[in-house]
Amino acid sequence: MATINFGGVQENVVKRDEFPLNKAQEVLKNETVAVIGYGVQGPGQALNLKDNGVNVIVGQRKGTGSWKKALADGWEEGETLFEVEEACKKATVVMNLLSDAGQIQAWEGIKKHLTKGKALYFSHGFGVTFYEKTGIVPPKDVDVVLVAPKGSGTSLRSMFLNGQGLNSSYAVFQDATGKARERALALGIAIGSGYLFETTFQKEVYSDLTGERGVLMGAVAGIFEAQYNVLRQRGHSPSEAFNETVEEFTQSLMPLIADNGMDWMFANCSTTAQRGALDWKGKFREATEPVLNELYDSVVSGKEAEIVIEANSKPDYRTKLEEELNVMKNSELWQTGLEVRKLRPKL
Numbered sequence: 001m002a003t004i005n006f007g008g009v010q011e012n013v014v015k016r017d018e019f020p021l022n023k024a025q026e027v028l029k030n031e032t033v034a035v036i037g038y039g040v041q042g043p044g045q046a047l048n049l050k051d052n053g054v055n056v057i058v059g060q061r062k063g064t065g066s067w068k069k070a071l072a073d074g075w076e077e078g079e080t081l082f083e084v085e086e087a088c089k090k091a092t093v094v095m096n097l098l099s100d101a102g103q104i105q106a107w108e109g110i111k112k113h114l115t116k117g118k119a120l121y122f123s124h125g126f127g128v129t130f131y132e133k134t135g136i137v138p139p140k141d142v143d144v145v146l147v148a149p150k151g152s153g154t155s156l157r158s159m160f161l162n163g164q165g166l167n168s169s170y171a172v173f174q175d176a177t178g179k180a181r182e183r184a185l186a187l188g189i190a191i192g193s194g195y196l197f198e199t200t201f202q203k204e205v206y207s208d209l210t211g212e213r214g215v216l217m218g219a220v221a222g223i224f225e226a227q228y229n230v231l232r233q234r235g236h237s238p239s240e241a242f243n244e245t246v247e248e249f250t251q252s253l254m255p256l257i258a259d260n261g262m263d264w265m266f267a268n269c270s271t272t273a274q275r276g277a278l279d280w281k282g283k284f285r286e287a288t289e290p291v292l293n294e295l296y297d298s299v300v301s302g303k304e305a306e307i308v309i310e311a312n313s314k315p316d317y318r319t320k321l322e323e324e325l326n327v328m329k330n331s332e333l334w335q336t337g338l339e340v341r342k343l344r345p346k347l
């Protein structure tokens, strides 16, 4: 493990060269790893594990769309694809990659098969941290670990196929065998993580829920809408409003931030832009910091968890989510985006 200085703060990070794939394979060689749930993370993690030589099976409700997807990905019924409980029974490591709400309904069935010495794995601290709402309290004699890829399961797989790794955080909640950490790191490397950042279940879930509701998804969607609306109300055309809000950001400026930081992106814009952006940055920070604090409080109080559980436990939750995504998709902003994306010149 390396201690790395992040802007003056020391943190522990596990690097692939200290915990290489062959070590992970050695740690996992006698394990049967069951990936439970084949939604977004399930396929990414299961296929990467398989390609990395780990003995992996998939557990999923038969007849669902995800079951069909598993079949299409080459998992074989009765060989490597089973009903959830059947897979948990066969497993020594149970990777719980059901949706966070689905984990509640499936918990009693999974728990039955968590016999002494097995490992229970999550990719989110949700179920265990909010145990009062989820009822997920693991038996004392199993290891309980977390590896949370910091990105979509879709990217985890595509980056793996490109020879890249996606970074993850990892945590040990319960070490019953004395090997929980080693098992967590081995699983983390084998699912295709690059670097593994140390955290706890609680820290992971608080930061993850804040991040996705905030800057990563909710805030960026909201601020795009706000600026697009203002430009449209002030007489600008849809394409102009979209280009100045989204297209230039994702295509030109965001990659500069990704490569070399915010100051680098600023430095590559005009001095006119730099002067104005430096002046307005503070105003935006001050306007949003209270909202982000309100959000963090709502995460810590369990209110966000409650909303998720309540909404996503309904039988028609997928249809409802899809309807809302369709409203977004069909808005003028994103319909304009659809057209603008077709106009990305390939030279």
Ligand SMILES: NC(=O)C1=CN([C@@H]2O[C@H](COP(=O)(O)OP(=O)(O)OC[C@H]3O[C@@H](n4cnc5c(N)ncnc54)[C@H](O)[C@@H]3O)[C@@H](O)[C@H]2O)C=CC1
Pocket: 037, 038, 039, 040, 041, 042, 060, 061, 064, 066, 084, 096, 097, 098, 099, 100, 101, 102, 103, 105, 106, 123, 124, 126, 148, 149, 150, 151, 152, 153, 154
């Ligand atoms: N989507 C992502 O890329 C990321 C997800 N995570 C975490 O990974 C875990 C899995 O998330 P996703 O892959 O997004 O899940 P998902 O929402 O795609 O659902 C996974 C599977 O759960 C099954 N399921 C739902 N309710 C069920 C029930 N009552 N009984 C049995 N099966 C049920 C569905 O059939 C589906 O195949 C969650 O803890 C999530 O927070 C973490 C990082 C990123």
Ligand SMILES: CC(=O)[C@](C)(O)C(=O)O
Pocket: 149, 150, 151, 152, 153, 208, 212, 216
């Ligand atoms: C992709 C990811 O890490 C998120 C946004 O936190 C999630 O899908 O829950």
Ligand SMILES: [Mg+2]
Pocket: 149, 150, 151, 208, 212
């Ligand atoms: Mg996340």
Ligand SMILES: [Mg+2]
Pocket: 208, 209, 212
């Ligand atoms: Mg998340």
